[in-house]
Amino acid sequence: MLKNKKILIGITGGIAAYKVCSLIRELKKLNADVKTILTPNAKNFVTETTLMTLSQNPVYSDEFSSQNWRPEHISLSEADLFIIAPASANTTGKIANGICDNLLTSTAAAFSNPIIIAPAMNCNMWNNPLIQKNIETLKSQNNITVIPPSSGYLACGYDGDGRMAEPEDIKNTAISILTEDKFLNGKKIIITAGGTKEQIDPVRYIGNHSSGKMGMAIADAACRHGAEVTLIATYETKKPYKTIVATSTQDMLSEVKQAFINADALIMAAAPADFRAEQINEQKIKKENTDGLTLKLIKNPDILQEISNIKKNNQLVIGFCAESENLVENAKKKINSKNLDFIVANDISSKEIGFNSDFNEVKIIDKSNNIKFLQKDTKINIAEKILEEIFKNA
Numbered sequence: 602m603l604k605n606k607k608i609l610i611g612i613t614g615g616i617a618a619y620k621v622c623s624l625i626r627e628l629k630k631l632n633a634d635v636k637t638i639l640t641p642n643a644k645n646f647v648t649e650t651t652l653m654t655l656s657q658n659p660v661y662s663d664e665f666s667s668q669n670w671r672p673e674h675i676s677l678s679e680a681d682l683f684i685i686a687p688a689s690a691n692t693t694g695k696i697a698n699g700i701c702d703n704l705l706t707s708t709a710a711a712f713s714n715p716i717i718i719a720p721a722m723n724c725n726m727w728n729n730p731l732i733q734k735n736i737e738t739l740k741s742q743n744n745i746t747v748i749p750p751s752s753g754y755l756a757c758g759y760d761g762d763g764r765m766a767e768p769e770d771i772k773n774t775a776i777s778i779l780t781e782d783k784f785l786n787g788k789k790i791i792i793t794a795g796g797t798k799e800q801i802d803p804v805r806y807i808g809n810h811s812s813g814k815m816g817m818a819i820a821d822a823a824c825r826h827g828a829e830v831t832l833i834a835t836y837e838t839k840k841p842y843k844t845i846v847a848t849s850t851q852d853m854l855s856e857v858k859q860a861f862i863n864a865d866a867l868i869m870a871a872a873p874a875d876f877r878a879e880q881i882n883e884q885k886i887k888k889e890n891t892d893g894l895t896l897k898l899i900k901n902p903d904i905l906q907e908i909s910n911i912k913k914n915n916q917l918v919i920g921f922c923a924e925s926e927n928l929v930e931n932a933k934k935k936i937n938s939k940n941l942d943f944i945v946a947n948d949i950s951s952k953e954i955g956f957n958s959d960f961n962e963v964k965i966i967d968k969s970n971n972i973k974f975l976q977k978d979t980k981i982n983i984a985e986k987i988l989e990e991i992f993k994n995a
């Protein structure tokens with residue numbers, strides 16, 4: 602499957618380095634040409650002999666030992682795919698900030714083909730806002746896919762987020778990137794993401810828990826598969842495709858309506874607020890001289906319902922729904938009431954999936970009530986499968 606594909610694997614200093622041995626074996630079984638780079642710290646966890654034997658290639662770790670006239674990091678950067686696993690906090694931080702102080706980080710800076718980064722670290726390190734900022738920077742790059750770590754028992758003795766993704770998941774992501782099928786070429790797709798914010802006064806707003814991760818994963822995947830993507834999100838983001846910021850439900854409605862005129866499909870993964878304050882106070886509401894505050898909320902327009910009035914037969918509309926009970930029953934009602942071609946139903950009763958998680962588990966339901974279950978997976982992989990199900994298999 603991966604014949605003639607050149608895969609470079611960068612290994613950093615972390616105990617999960619031992620798992621990369623099985624990844625190399627699996628990629629070799631698929632006939633990929635695998636080369637490995639070790640950071641100086643990685644040598645504490647895995648030996649060059651092991652990697653050389655498994656990859657059937659020399660192992661690279663020194664920027665200046667080459668007998669070739671070309672710098673080593675430039676020659677290595679010509680591979681088809683660079684997998685960095687495990688990616689330590691140190692190395693992810695350096696790559697995110699353009700630091701090139703060893704062979705791995707220099708190669709990453711020169712690499713223009715796809716890069717997969719599979720971080721692994723202690724849970725407190727993973728949740729450190731500085732490290733998360735670096736991860737967000739990496740994710741915003743066109744050619745970088747970050748496979749988030751999972752939660753569980755960590756080698757450092759803690760329990761939490763930080764376990765490197767399984768080699769099988771890394772292999773599958775590598776296969777889907779290397780055998781990318783541009784099945785969305787020529788399609789104009791609008792995707793919405795995030796929870797809207799309905800202002801109360803200059804300081805406060807009514808919001809919800811949607812982070813926009815699901816919508817953004819779909820937008821990234823659609824772009825990779827050749828679609829002309831317009832992301833309408835409730836927050837700023839740096840992406841290689843067109844993005845429009847729409848903060849409130851009313852703003853989102855007007856942006857979606859405008860973009861929909863020339864679109865082939867709309868995917869509403871955003872969580873627009875159903876209500877807004879009847880009045881937005883111009884000044885900050887003061888707590889002095891009052892025991893409480895009564896806000897009158899009025900109904901917001903339903904974006905999907907408005908779109909159903911202008912939808913043409915050749916345009917696809919896909920809704921999402923977040924339900925805490927009677928998932929399928931409620932989803933089916935929404936397909937009909939909002940005139941959808943598909944609905945993607947999330948069970949938000951579990952904290953491990955849905956709102957703000959890197960993972961999701963969904964049911965895709967079509968107009969004839971056929972149900973396709975996508976079991977728990979990263980939002981990156983769920984996004985791939987949703988697009989395949991809707992645009993390839995339907």
Ligand code: PMT
Pocket residue numbers: 794795796810811812813814815816850869870871872873874875901902903904905906919920921922923924935947955956957958
């Ligand atoms: O953003 P994440 O943290 O990654 O989480 C993802 C998610 C759980 C938010 C996402 O997968 C999801 O389920 N989004 C839809 C949330 C929602 O608004 O559900 P709903 O059942 O209230 O609405 C059903 C559909 O109508 C949705 O497609 C929604 O975008 C749309 N809608 C809702 C309200 C409104 N005023 N206008 C709309 O068009």
